[in-house]
Amino acid sequence: MKLVPKREMSRLIWSFTIPVFLLVAIIIGFFLVDGIVRANNNAKHFKELMIKQTIQSYGRLGGNFQNVSFDPWKVFNPETLKSAIRGDLGPMYGLIKDISFLSTPAEYVAIIVDGKVYDYTAKPGVKINPKKLRTSPPPNNYMILKSFGGLRGTLANVFYTMDLSKAGVQSKFYVSAVYDLTKQVAEIDSYFSNQKNDTIITLIVTGILAFILFGLLSTFWLRYLIRKYVSRPVEKLNTMAEDISAGTFKGEVVVDPNSDFAALQGLLKSGQLILREHDKQLGEKG
Numbered sequence: 001m002k003l004v005p006k007r008e009m010s011r012l013i014w015s016f017t018i019p020v021f022l023l024v025a026i027i028i029g030f031f032l033v034d035g036i037v038r039a040n041n042n043a044k045h046f047k048e049l050m051i052k053q054t055i056q057s058y059g060r061l062g063g064n065f066q067n068v069s070f071d072p073w074k075v076f077n078p079e080t081l082k083s084a085i086r087g088d089l090g091p092m093y094g095l096i097k098d099i100s101f102l103s104t105p106a107e108y109v110a111i112i113v114d115g116k117v118y119d120y121t122a123k124p125g126v127k128i129n130p131k132k133l134r135t136s137p138p139p140n141n142y143m144i145l146k147s148f149g150g151l152r153g154t155l156a157n158v159f160y161t162m163d164l165s166k167a168g169v170q171s172k173f174y175v176s177a178v179y180d181l182t183k184q185v186a187e188i189d190s191y192f193s194n195q196k197n198d199t200i201i202t203l204i205v206t207g208i209l210a211f212i213l214f215g216l217l218s219t220f221w222l223r224y225l226i227r228k229y230v231s232r233p234v235e236k237l238n239t240m241a242e243d244i245s246a247g248t249f250k251g252e253v254v255v256d257p258n259s260d261f262a263a264l265q266g267l268l269k270s271g272q273l274i275l276r277e278h279d280k281q282l283g284e285k286g
Helices: 008-069 078-085 090-103 182-246 262-285
Strands: 107-111 118-121 142-146 151-161 172-180
Touching: 008 142, 008 151, 008 182, 090 151, 107 151, 142 172, 151 182, 182 262
Parallel strands: none
Antiparallel strands: 107 118, 107 172, 142 151, 151 172
């Protein structure tokens, strides 16, 4: 009699397949989440780094004015310096404001003197309300704004100190500038968004292929292994038992101590010996 335990085999295959599928899904999900988190963290890190480096480069402008050795009579208009030396710093402030505005891509530049906005300039379309302008440096001398003067995005309001003592003018004040970093931030976001999407697509495709391959393995390879190492040995033992009980079995039942079926083989061996003894007794009586 041939045993074909289809229902039991299906249960065994599914009992093995479902947990492994779940494990594969968990592993893929972990790498998917990890990839997304890494991409987001990298985007955040590089945005902060870009903003910091940009602000530092713009902030060096003030340091360049006060640290460089120059002849002020050759750099500035003599009348401007004469006015500053006489105590009229207005032309000097205006000159520095204009240089700061023209030498950097600032949307707005203001001169802050004694806690008040002395003068400012802005690009066309930037609506300035002097009463709402910041007049004191924030922590680290810069802050990130989401909107300013009708502009929206990533805006950096930078303050740097001006000290013109080397130019012979005793004046210390602040220059406040707003820079629009929206485009740079958007480029970084786009790069890491594409990287994140590539990671997601790669993991999804890998996951689908893994599920297909494992499905094939579980359907055919696992079935083959179960058939080879479980079903066929059981069928062989079952056929052997039927032949022994019918008296048609020829040969000896071999007990393999290393086999998982050694106990069943031993039972069949014992049954064979009992039947032989029984047949012998019947022969002697006959």
